[in-house]
Amino acid sequence: MSKVRKAVIPAAGLGTRFLPATKAMPKEMLPIVDKPTIQFIVDEARKSGIEDIVIVTGKSKRSIEDYYDSNPELEDNLRAKHKEEMLKLVQETTDINLYFIRQSHPRGLGDAVLTAKAFVGDEPFVVMLGDDLMEDKVPLTKQLMNSYDKTHASTLAVMKVPHEEVSKYGVINPESEKEPGLYNVNNFVEKPSPEDAPSDLAIIGRYLLTPEIFDVLENQKPGKGDEIQLTDAIDTLNKTQRVFAHEFKGTRHDVGYKFGYLKTTIEYGLTHPDVKADLRTYIKDLGAKLSKEDSAAPKTTKKPTK
Incomplete structure (x- = not known):
């Protein structure tokens, strides 16, 4: 069984809900006090034991790469002024195995994940979305990795949401519980209306996927919004190999609006x-x-x- 070592962080979206700021600034760089939102995601990956991270970027996203690059002039200035704590904060952002891929056209989350195929290779991997910041004693990504160690199968994070809000999410149709909080899934539905939703268990921004998802994505037809939907591809994958849903009981912060x-x-x-x-x-x-x-x-x- 392959160890889960790699993470894919899609960050190519246009960030239209934060215009006009995101006309020139990636929404992933919007700060929570003094830390950009994407750093919370990267920190969760590292705390979970992820070794290599690829960030899928798009146009006007160069500042993400600059943030994770070294800045010798700034470091020298802080060192000369004996600002050791600030220097440590700056240097921590460069001590990561981090890679970048450009998604040329915004064709949806599924397409963004597909661009990372060569990086992932024939290994299981995690997908971490930047709009969801998760808090728990054990990082959510690590929870998914622990589930994978037992099931050897793709596992998505889900959370109960108010029924009237299900149309904002991909939703699972649970079949049964393999164990408390870990569901066998009958099928997945992308952004159903409240009347048609099979449950209130919504897919939140963490996925652990086996590499077979890439074969599905390469043949996936566009879905809602005329985009390649990752939820549709996972539903197809579930027809040939079991996909589980892990219910998250911690705190989720949605910074996407x-x-x-x-x-x-x-x-x-x-x-x-x-x-x-x-x-x-x-x-x-x-x-x-x-x-x-x-x-x-x-x-x-x-x-x-x-």
């Missing part, structure tokens, strides 16, 4: 040693101010209708 990004920034800020005290005071003061304004606002009474 404005409000989710703001919530995550605040929550992370409340744990950050440099800003947590000031931020907590600010939130309390702001809450008191808003309550005062609400109390002072004139009350409106609704006239009875005849």
Whole structure:
């Protein structure tokens, strides 16, 4: 059985939900306080024991490569000023086996994964999406790797979501539980309407896949949005080899939309040693101010209708 050593991080999307900022700045480089979102993903991969990471980029994404490159001038400046802690933070971003592939045209997540075929080779690998930041005692990617050690099969991370939100996700149709929290899957449905959804278990941004997925992707026809959908390819794979779904019970931060990004920034800020005290005071003061304004606002009474 091959060891899971490699991770693919798709980062070629246009980031339209964060325009105009993402016209010139990758959404993966938007900071959560002082750390770009993509670094949370890379850190999770490293903590899980992943050895090699490829980031699939697109146009206007060069700053991701620059971020993970060395900056001798900056390092010399920090060293001369004896700013050792800052120097360590800067150097940590270059101490990674990191590779980059360009996706020439945005043809969907499935196509982005397919561009990494030569990098992955004939090995199982993980796919980690940058919109989902995961928190748990054991990193979610490591949880999937632990499941693979037992099943030797592709395994996706799923999480229960409100039923009215299922149309935003790929959703599983569970067949049975192999063990608590690990589902045999009958089929996968990409972004179903709430009326047609087979469950509330939505696929979130972590996948552990066997290399046979590439054969499927090479022959996969475009699906929703006229794109090559990874969920459709996984559904096809499930017809020839078992694919499992692992239910994640930790905390998921969705930074793929404005409000989710703001919530995550605040929550992370409340744990950050440099800003947590000031931020907590600010939130309390702001809450008191808003309550005062609400109390002072004139009350409106609704006239009875005849």
